[in-house]
Amino acid sequence: MQLSARATARRGLVVLMCALLVVYVAFLAVGDLSATGPLVEGTLSLLTQWLPAIVCWTAVTATRFRRAETVLAAAAITANAVGDTWYVVATLLGAEPPFPSPVDLVYLLFYPLMLAAMVVAAKRALPRVTALVWLDATVGSFGAAAVLAVVLDPVLASARTEAGPLAVSVAVAYPMSDLVLVSAIAGIGALAGLRAARSWLLLAVGLLFFAASDVLFALQVAQDTYTMGTVVDAWWPVGLALMALWAVRTMDVEDEHPPEARRTGALTLLSPAVATVAALGVLVAGTRTDLSGLAVALSTVALLLAGARTQVAFVRLAAMADLRRQEAATDPLTGLPNRRSLSADARAELTDGRRRALLLLDLDRFKEVNDSLGHHVGDLMLVQVGARLRRHVGPSDLLARLGGDEFAMLLDDAGVAEALGLADAVHEAVAGTFLVEDTAIHSSVSIGVALFPDDGRDLSTLLRKADIAMYRAKSTGTGVHVYDAVDDVDGAERLRVTEEIRTALTTDQLVLHYQPKVDLVDGRVRGVEALVRWQHPDRGLLPPVEFLGLVEELGLMRSLTDIVLRSALDQASRWRAAGRDLEVAVNLSASGLVDVDLPDRVDAILRERGLPPQVLQLEITEEFLMRDRERARSILARLRATGVQVALDDYGTGFSSLGYLRDLPLDELKLDRSFVAPMVDEPRAAAIVASTIGLAHSLGLRMVAEGIETREVFDALARLGCDQGQGYHMSRPVPAVELEAWLDARWSGGGVDGPRVLGVAPPEV
Template identity: 50%
Template sequence: MQPTARAHYGRLFSGYFARSASGLAWLMAVFLGLYVIGLLVPDAGFNPFVDGWLASLLKLSLVAVCWAAVVRKRARSRARVGAGGLARFRHPELLLTAAAVSIISFVDSYSLGILIWGGAEKASPVSEVGYLAFFVLMLAVLVIVVRRQMRGMVWSVVLDSSIGALGAAAVLAVLLGPMANARGAAGANAAITAAVAYPLFDLLLVAVVVALTTSQGPVARRRWILLVFGLLVFTSSGLVFTILKTNYVLGTPLDAGWAVGLSLIAVWADASSRPDLEHTNSTNGVAALALPAVSTAAGLGVLLLASQTPVPAVAVGLAAATMALAAVPLVSRQVALRRQSRTDELTGLPNRRALYSEVSGRLAEDRSRNRALLLLDLDRFKEVNDSLGHDAGDRLLMQVGRRLQGGLPSGDLLARLGGDEFAILLEHTDQAQAEAVALALRDALAQPFTLEGISLQTSASIGIALYPDQGDDLTALLRKADMAMYKAKSVRSGHHVYRSADNRHGDARLRTVQELRLALTEDQLVLHYQPKICLRTGFVAGVEALVRWNHPERGLLFPDQFLTLVEETGLMHALTQEVLRKALDQSVLWSDQGRTLTIAVNLSGSSLVDADLPERVGAMLSARGLLPTALMLEITEDFLMADRDRARDILTRLRASGIKISVDDFGTGYSSLAYLRDLPIDELKLDQSFVFPMADDVRAAALVASTIDLAHGLGLKMVAEGVENGVAYDELVRYGCDYAQGYFMSRPLSAAALDEWLTARQSAATLP
């Protein structure tokens, strides 16, 4: 027979038993219903039909249902292997259950027959052995089920389950103590012996199963709760039987307890042999919290009861174990909270609190040792958050933390202070060694990071403070390392060791930051405009707006004196908005005077990461009634190459609204020219470093000429910056450059001075 045929017949075999077992289960339910009804009908005692025939038929149906479940599960296993080969039976609990139900059914039937014929003394040994075998087999079933349920379970669930089981067992031990003593004194029959000797152990396992079900939450295969309740009903009937002792009468409703318990066990076996239909993972949170709480209260109640009245020693021991386990989560939770309070949630590194604690301890332990505190801050980290999102920024910080940790010698301390700041305490380190570590860390961070599919390079500025020369506690060291770090940022040196002069610089920096914030709100920023001359006609085609700070004490400050600080303090967005507002307001004034000048405004990379920039600029133009051609935005190559997809999106939207795009400082950025083909650009501004040496350097002149040809070949206009003399001007005209800016034509002028310059230039052009 072919393998596929065997698999087909295996499935047919499995389906046949699924149908037949369903019929057996219904037949068992019918017998159970008739038997229970018969027991509820008052009679004079033993009823041959109910206690004899119906009871026997019910037991036979129980055995049939259990063995049919075993056969069905075996058939499904064979069907899964497909080729009819040997399939290991992976559900021994069904086999053990069928054996246990068969044994107890045989023992009950045998004992009933012996009792009817008046041989009770012969039934005692058989009943005791039979009940012992039943409980041993069901114990094995519970162990298998519980073990399977506990696979992959977290320790906290196991702990809650253990608390629940021990609490339940402690209460049961208190309840069963008097019963066991009474049974021993009364010398009840053998059936009572089995029903009382094993319930405590059996109910303890049931308590474990109930605890697992309640605590764990997931209720996939919830059907096995039938097994739990079946055992509970079965053993509870035994306990009631123990209480009644010699007052027990055959044929009363108590007999229904054993029948119902065994029926639930059989139904569980039948259901377990079928395919799983439930795979829900809902969690009963209330029950998960209530179980350990109730069990702990029960254990405490048993201990209080033991202080007032005699209680079995087993119960006291179980209650004490319950209380001990209940204390474990409290202790572990305190430990976890302490650990969490000292750990940075994002990177897993020590946080600021841990840094203070650890450094204070190390300094107190040995104050003679040379140390160094490094304060590291990522450069332009805000742009990563703004362009790629805070999730990407968080992932970058995690990668940075791992890379820093891997680059530090053993015994040194690395902590994240917050944001993109990290602190590093180096042990046994002098200045030269600290600078070497700073260089190594910067080299490690210079290797590209991969975020959102983008290869990203970052850099860091590191401030270094030396112990004990520059501070004898962490507060002083952090303050001086912070000043050194900002010095490294301002001069772009990568790292800087604190010097006394930096203290004055730090104070000046803080004061300047505050003054900058005031400048943005008190209208201290002014714009100067440098004309852009059309080399073909000599006319003024437009102007470039350049920001100046009219400082109330220091006078007019140029951009190189404050723009770096604006970037570092996150004020660039506000500054850009102010420059755009002033430039467009001036464009309105010139338009009213009949002057048509395109104003070029520089945008930094941090301004261009604003996804709403195109809409915001368009709204500013519309509010003033200006055409989009009144504005040109100048951007740098750095932004275009750092995130080309984002650049394409923003530039395309700006161009769609009619705003022109110019690339500033062309030739000084990345070497790739692919963006010239892919991105919507109108104009290139050749950096002045290429224009300055034109008159004396043939190769420089050749570069300028070839760059102009490149721009024209791509359909772009070319603007030359830094034209300082007539020679350069004439050469640019000869090379076919489109526009030029520089001191040879005009310095940047205030709006009023530019009006005078334009008027004078126009007058000179009209002279004969």
């Protein structure tokens, strides 16, 4: 990347500064400056002071004065350069300034300006430091100050011998400024374990060089051993050059994100530990030699702060330990006690002999919420469930989330009546609507009840029996069930059937039978309805009523729906290849159609088989529509947009049907058999059928009657203008091979009363 002219000039200044510094150090290292003394002490010395200031100001202008620490550092280095220029020029002219003089004030400006720059830089580099870490820094500062006070004691003693209070004040100001500077470096250095930015390290090291030069100079002057032109004189320009490089670095990383704190292990304790040992060492030394009161005072403060730091750390560790214990016993999602907490509390409570009741709650079809709306929505719903349950817990009762969508309530002093009363209240509370991220979710809950001590004397036994009772409530649809010894047998049977169902879904034990939909005018078969059966290896062919309820409970309806869709459309594809143009209708349960991914999955299955979407019809029930009309409208609209047909099954058995007809995109109404079967003998039933047919046609919908069992009903529906019909009068649901034979017989002349399978007319399944 090509550099700008200003950047090139700035880099040139940096190179020149470093080169002159190397030359200056080389001259000082020679040791004999008799021939080149004026050059070194004059021009070269001043250049090493002014070039860092110039570099700093170029960084200030490049950042447009937006970095306060850079401005402060530039001003500090400039003040030092001005003071040095004043002193060197006056000395070379034979008029060395007296002590004290205005040049000392200029020199002393360096310290507050640079201290401010260092504090601003540290705050920017470490913005998320805790109060405990700042306390560590303070301990480190006072520990370093105590040690430095001992080192500078000869300087302070010498300053006190100066004539006049002003001379004493100025003489003391230098070592005290160095003490403050080194203390600040040590304190902020205690934060270095926080992965301080490399740019800040340049500033800290540069200041350390500068302060070290001051300390060595002061000690040599106090001992009358200082000689101008030694390597010690190079430490000042080295420190200034490092500060200038820091200024350039801050400009280059202007938009860099500050580093995050990362204090761990020994680094956390190193700074306060070293400072404490140092302060203690100063106090011990004070018992054997005469130390200044300043050193003793600083050591005392450092030890007091170290003690306070230890106390704060102890309190925090105790709080963290208590918090960890709470977290170990608390469900992080709902804030309720977890299974471990329930076990611990119940172990104590179940020893006093008082009667108690355990309620085990499990949300119905919760897996569908996670599958269709995502686990995030499911988690938010669980939080709301926990809040509703809290409102029904007494002060001496226990409420816990066991995991997933399971909750437990241990009621104090409760028998069957009290347990059932609370269970009914909880069932009603949870069965309401949950509004999660603008989505209305309808839920219900199954509750199993076990009693102490009748059903068990420990929590594990009570949980097992409440679990059996809960599944009994779920399978029967009662919502609440109290454990009975008979349920143990049913529970074992349920576990066996559960495993068999899971096996059936993966081993092609589910088969489809097809029932024709016959045109009531010309007798032609326009389509068929696919109905699932379970070809059980031991019990034979099982109708849906034997297993669909358990499939719902286990959250396997999505898998079953996909199996039925793929099988039905595979058969439709084979029929089309054989010249049979038949639409295939597939029933979707209420849980099967809450999946927002359903339209995409249906479209993908059709595309895989190369079938037009019109070949598929999906039959839904009003049960689904009652759950969430907005979601129903969205899903059905997406299905219709792909070309798939939608039928409303069992029409007339739900509520608000007219509202559904107005709002939802439908192609077909299927009138429930409860209206069709009695229409020949009951005028009111016939009137309902007639008005429903007229309503469907006025809305542009196809009308299909279910449950046609006799010729009389068939003819009556035909006279009323019903479009299609299904029922045992024409054919019961049969395998695809039998249906093909039945169709061939009709086309060979059987007509409506031709070959069909008759028998007892149970409800269609």
